[in-house]
Amino acid sequence: MTVKKTFPKILWLIFSSSIFFIILYFALFYYTKKAEKQVYKVSVEQFDNEIHKLLDLESKPILVAINNDTNWDEFVSFISTKDSTWFNETIGNELEIYDADYLGAYDAQKNFLIRTPTPSIKTIDFIPKHAMDLLNVEGIKKFYLKIPDGIVEVTGAAIHPSDDPLKNKTKTSGYFFVVRLIDSDFLKNIQKTTSSSVQFIDVKEKLPPEKHTISSIYQLKDAENKVVGTLLFKRNFEVYFENTTNLLYAIIITFFINLLINLAYTRKLVYYPLDLIRRVLETGNKKAIQELKKTTGEFSYIGNLFEENNKQKIELINAKIKAEEGDRLKSSFLANLSHEIRTPMNAINGFTDLIINTNINETEKLEYLNIIEKSGKNLVSIIDDLIEMSKIDSNQLKPNFAVVNLESCVNELYETIKVTIVNKAIEFLLIKSSKPAEFNIVTDDIKLKQVIINLLTNAIKFTDEGFVTFGYEIDEKNELIHFTIRDTGLGIDEEEHKNIFDRFKRVDSDVSIKVGGLGLGLAISKAYVELLGGTISLESKIGEGSTFYFSIPLKYSKSDHITVRSINNEEVVKSEKEVILIAEDDNINFLLFQKMMQNKCYEIIRAINGKEAVDICLNNPNIDLVLMDIKMPIMDGFEALEQIQPIRPNLPIIAQTAYSSSEDKERIEAAGFSDYITKPLSRERLFELITKYLDKSTNNELH
Template sequence: MTVKKTFPKILWLIFSSSIFFILLYFALFYYTKKAETQVYGHTIEQFNHEINKLLEVNAKPILVAINNDTNWDEFVNFIKSKDENWYNSTIGNELEIYEADYLGAYDAQKNFIIRTPTAKIKTLDFIPKKEMELLDKVGINKFYMKIPEGIVEVTGAAIHASNDPMKNKTPTAGYFFVVRLIDIKYVKNLEKLTSSTIIFTDTNPVLPKHKNEITSLYKLTDYNNQFVGNFLFKRKFEVYFENAISILYVIIVAFIINLLINLFYTRRLVYYPLDLVRRALETGNRKAIKELKKTTGEFSYIGDLFEENSNQKIELINAKIKAEEGDRLKSSFLANLSHEIRTPMNAINGFTELIINTEISKSEKLEYLNIIEKSGKNLVSIIDDLIEMSKIDSNQLIPNHAVVNLESCINELYETVKITIKNKNIDFKLIKSKVPTEFNIITDDIKLKQVIINLLTNAIKFTEKGSVTLGFEIDEENKLIHFTVKDTGLGIDEDNHKNIFDRFKRVDSDISIKVGGLGLGLAISKAYIDLLGGTISLSSKIGEGSTFYFSIPLVYAKAEHIVVKPVNNVEVIQSEDQVILIAEDDNINFLLFQKMMQKTNFKIIRAINGQEAVDACLNNPNIDLVLMDIKMPLMNGFEALEQILPMRPMLPIIAQTAYSSSDDKVRIEEAGFTDYITKPLNRERLFELIDQYLNKKNSYEI
């Protein structure tokens, strides 16, 4: 019932909109025709004005030059002396300057003196005497005339002395004429200047009116203002109003056809789809939805919406399954995290309790302490990975680019890792690039080293015996540095390749359980490589080993040749009666420093906050080295450094910090610290830094 009532309303809407469109069409048609007439007339006026101005511009250089030459004392003298040598060497050489075909001079009695012609004009004397009489009055004049060679443009001027302020008030010394033949070259130059097509005619034609072309007639007259010929200028008229009229005709025809089609198909294209919509809404009929999609216009879109709604329900189900899978993976990860943290903590607490509460031998005590130390390092490594992954998730990492000696960097890593695995049955090899690195590169060396160390650590973990190879190659053509870390270890099943770099997934096996860890190393490595603008991939088979490939952009620093520095062992130098300031607010940490250094000859003084450290350095010139904690009350280590450096720029200040991420290390270096040491403290690293920055000898035990 509702559908039947709606049909007359739709017909009335179609009819009323049609009347409005027809009225609009006739208004546009009238406006278009009127605008065409106005625009065409205005364009003709502009074209005539433009042609006159351009012809004035074309003649201007000749008028300026002839005015200069005829207002010249030497030219006046020539008229009297008729010295042909002077004329030929001065005026006769100016044909190119005037771009003329003929130059001619006459005396005051209007007698021909000399000419400078080209091959185009051979006539000797053709300037009318009456033109010279006119020049006595006007000074300079341009006109056109016919000669045997054709029609020429003549520019003449009366010759006067340079001190003659008013040429037409004193007797004329002579006359000078510049003549240009109106030939093909002349017309072509004029066409180029005016951007028009030019036709010369010796009649007065009636200018035709073309819709796609505008014309302008320039009359050529002689000295007596008698008709000589015409230049007919033609230019395309780019405003094609007939196209607009044609479009209007097409629109009205199309509108009539469309109106007939609408009237014919209204019931089919409106009411049938409405019925399908009703069925889909009432019963959710999938057949009705399918037929609705086959219709045209908005109803087809409505059918798509119905289908999309159905698909969204399926996607929600899949998303729920995926979220449950993610929760399961996170739960598994957290369970693994709990296990990995509790394992070293159990060792630390258990063996500490044994040392405190049981009587053990010195060798057992040393064994327990080594276990506690190793467990502590494992715990710190786990915490570092968690902190770094947290920064990656929160997009807090940024690359800290610096100039890097690539070969020295790789050599240092190789030697460091080689020492740590000397007790393992592994052949550790380094394969250098065939293309030498003659220049330093720009990259984030801290993150690059961390990626290589992570990959090497994994390779060594999962290789009981065999070989581990680190290699790099310079790719000059593609501006890349390619790295490979290859091992002959356990290998990775192909089904796990796609998930190997995911943070919540790791390959579970007896060996992976044995070596422990959270499995975040590869996820962190991939994040670092992405940050550096590179790529990483894997090739591995079970039982044959694994090869990790990664590439980073090759960006050279300034073109300075580099020298690869060898990796030297640390020289232990000794010092006597030197003063070390330890800025440390925590009593236990300060006690640890004291116990580590109790067998040395260093004099140890303490500052419990940053302000005391500043006062001590400024008031005690005997302080030779400072171990500065970063996080202290009153004034932190960075603030204390800012006040100490201006007063004691040569004093070595080593930062000691619990922050261990690469970004924190970069901030410490940029602040101006001489070096840094991380917590938990490593006794060997501590004495290595002291030896490096104190140059006097002092005996102590390491």
Template sequence: MTLKKTFPKILWLIISSSIFFIILYFALFYYTKKAEKQVYANSVEHFDNEVSKLLEVNAKPILVAINNDTNWDEFVNFIKDRNVKWYNESIGNELNIYEADYLGVYDVNKKFIIRTETPKIKSVDFIPKAEMDLLNKVGINKFYMKIPEGIVEVTGAAIHPSDDPLKNKTKASGYFFVVRLLDQKFIKNLEKLTSSSIEILDNYADLNEEKNKIRSLSPLKDYNNQLVAELSFKRNFAVYFENTTNLLYVIIVAFFVNLLVNLIYTRRLVYYPLDLIRRVLETGNKKAIRELKKTTGEFSYIGNLFEENSNQKIELIKAKIKAEESDRLKSSFLANLSHEIRTPMNAINGFTELIINTDINETEKLEYLNVIEKSGKNLVSIIDDLIEMSKIDSNQIVPNFAVVNLESCVNELYETVKITIKNKAIDFKLIKSKTPAEFNILTDDIKLKQVIINLLTNAIKFTDEGEVTFGYEIDEKRDLINFTVRDTGLGIDEDNHKNIFDRFKRVDSDISIKVGGLGLGLAISKAYVELLGGTISLESKVGVGSTFYFSIPLKYAKVEHIVVKPINNIELIKSEEEVILIAEDDNINFLLFQKMMQNKNFKILRAINGQEAVDICINNPNIDLVLMDIKMPLMNGFEALEQIRPIRPTLPIIAQTAYSSSDDKLKIEEAGFTDYITKPLNRERLFELVDKYLRKKNENEA
């Protein structure tokens, strides 16, 4: 009787336990499948978002560039006068800027005017006329279409004057289109950008689902919003739930063999991991993911998958924030650049018009001309900073180490800067070194001077009254030269210290807006210091002032005591019928030379190209000095110099160039020019060079 009574209980226990385990089994199976679907769905969603964002980033430069070009008054004029030379120089050479294969221009009547293309695209005038009607409404539009060469991405924009680019869309002056061929190169670049494999599918293609792959489809639509094709992005998705499913089958079979043992460990091995999965799926709990990773078997693997999924979310958020920040900085920089360029240009144009069109006395005229000169210098400074930053970004800047007399270098900078701040109530001092350089050093003196000039310029800008000092000390124990630039000016808030050397960033304040600038000076200085092998840092408090420190390696040239060279002012001399040849193809620049020298007793000859300059030098032995433009037709300045030097080895030949970087200056010196002067021309510098080399020539002849 006892066995009969006990057996049903045991049987019931077995049955109830089996039912309980089966329920647990199906619950585990359900949550596993749910986890699989959830992880897969999340990954696909994130992949779609990532592809969409990256495609927007890929198209953004073209949209910004085409918006700038089509709001250009000269482009409007081209539609009317069809000046092909202007088009080739200003628009036709922008294929590399757009990274495009075809540029096309149409007039207001939708008639084809001109194109610029790569060998990839032979087709001409393939833009639908209806698209131009659409541009009258929307201004800018991007669409896709098929041409004989394949599928192309077309970005079009209506051409408008700069003073009213959007208000009168129905009165466009013409239409401009940028075309990219979706060829193998385009696909490869896009694959690299998106870290996926890409196929172009026609709109009838059937997609076969692939195991352990995720896919995102980006439709390519024409101007009528009709599907032309689709871009299929495919990426590996290494999630393997089959092992989990097989393990579940093994567990349910083993249960009947090890029922009693399994009952003891059910909660720890099954229920707890399932609860963790549930918490992760419902809330994304990071603590639950960590605990799930600590479990054994496939649950730990699922925990790794959840962690990977969570990390992907974080990376996507970071990428989005970074992209938005980059876009914001670029937009802010472009707006700031536009403002900084238009400000001096407004002054130049405005005061020039006042001089031409109004009756003014000589005092006012001189005042206006001073404003024009100052604005021109500001504009050149902005352009120089942009070019230098571009060269730094493309790794084109290399240090040119030479023997430098450090004491003379610092004294020269002091004398130069002191002259420029006579109108400010600033006590400007050069702090004499306690441990001066006893020997010449090896460094790039041009870049070193530029760093010090940038820091001093900033200090003077933000110090209306007070003290600005600079100096250096030799640290032979650590083989360093430590420079200090200190001011008692505005100061910088501590929150801005970490970004002060970043390009395009500057401290926003009323004084910053007043003094202007692109925020590139400190970024260029930091790049130069690091190029020389050094470091730069800052200490600053608002209302107290700022101190910039930078150090470069100490390298003595040779053990030879140095003597500080004095700074001498050059006395200008009046010439007596010396013959000067000016090689200049631009009429306005030549006129400027003539006007500058009209009070001097020079005989001026002109060559309009390099070949003519060579012929004149050969046939006129009385020429005393040559001002040689670098960029000229037929033969440039370098080529002309090569032919003149063997015939007239002692003839002073001064290069005049619009190239102003340190590398360009080094190239001019290495070519064998006697000296150089940069454009825009400085009258005092011009007379200084002319008098110097004419005096030297006269002394040699005497």
């Protein structure tokens, strides 16, 4: 009877245990499939959001650039004048800037005016009129079109005067369009940006499901919001749930073999991990993910997937924030650049127009010319900074180490800068070193001087009263030279210290806005110091002034003691009736030389290219000096120098060049030119060089 009573209980236990396990199995299977669907759904949503964000960011530079160009008075004037030369030279040259295949302009009546295409787009006029109507409302719009050359991305903007920031549609002067052909190169660029495969698909095509792949559809819509094409983005999604399913089958077989063991550990091995998955899916609980990773089998793998998924979310958010910040900073920099370039250009154009078209007395004329000269120098300074920053970014700069007399170098800088300080109650001091350099050092003196000049110029610019000092100390123990530039000027907020050397983060204040500039001097100085193997830092407080410190390696060239050279202040002496050859292909530049030298007793001969300059020098022994342009047709200045020097080694040849970087100057000196003068030309510098080398030539002849 006991057996009979016990047996039904055992059967009931087995049956109830089986029912329990079957229910547990289906629950586990359900939660696994739910996790699979949830992870896949979240990943697809993230991928789709990422694709749309990245494509929007990829188009942002074009929107910024086209907004600047279409809010330009000269562009408005072009619509009226239809000056194709202006368009081709000013706007047509921006194909590379826009990275586009077609630039086109229409007038206010939507009539086609002009285009600048690449060979890939042969269609001339394909912008629909209704798209231009939309621009009157929206100002700027991006859409897609299907043309004979293929599907293109079109970014259009209405052209307005600069005094119409609200872009009133009644003031629309015309329309400007930037077009990019969606070809293989375009797709490769998007593929690289999104880290996924990209392909065209038919609008009506139905996508077959693919295992371990996530995809996103990006519809290309025209101005009327009609789909003209579709891009399919795909990325591998390596999440495998088959092993989990197989494990579930193994569990149910193992259960019937060892029922008691499975019953004892069901909660630990099954329910608890599933509860963790539920908590992760419902709340994203990080503690639950860590506990899930500590479990065994596929649950630990799922925990790793959840953790990786969270990391990808954070990385995507950080990348988005960084991209938006970088885009904002670059847009701000470009806007500031546009302002800084247009400011001196406005002065140059405006006062030139006043001189030409109005009746003014000589005093006003001289005042206007001084303003034009100052604005021109400011514009050249901005361009020089941009070129130097571009070389730094592309790693084209290399130090040119040479033997340098440090004490003489510092004294020369002091004497040079001292005479430039006018109209300011500033005491400018050179702090003598307690232990001056006893020997020549090895460094790049051009870059070292530029760093000191940049820091001193900044200090003087932002100091109205008090003092500006600089000096150096030798640290032989650590083999360093420490430089210090101190001022009692405006000072810098401590929160801005971290941004002061960043090229895109200009510290704006009333004074910095007033003095102007791109704020690249400190970024260039930091790059130069690091190029020399040193470091730079600052201490500053608002209202108390600033102190910049930088150090470079100390390396002596030899053991001989040195003497400090005195500053050369010799007076310029005039020459008479000497023959000067000016090799210059540009008529305006040659005219400038003639006007500068018309009151001097020089005989001027012109060569319009390098070959002609060589022929004149070899056939005319009366040539006393040559002003050689570097960039000329047929034969450039370097090639001409190579042919003249062997025949006339004592003939002074001065290079005249529009290049102004330290590397260009080093190349000119290495080529063997007697000296150089940079454009824009300085009249004082020109006559200083002419007098110097004509006197040398005369002395050589006497000896």
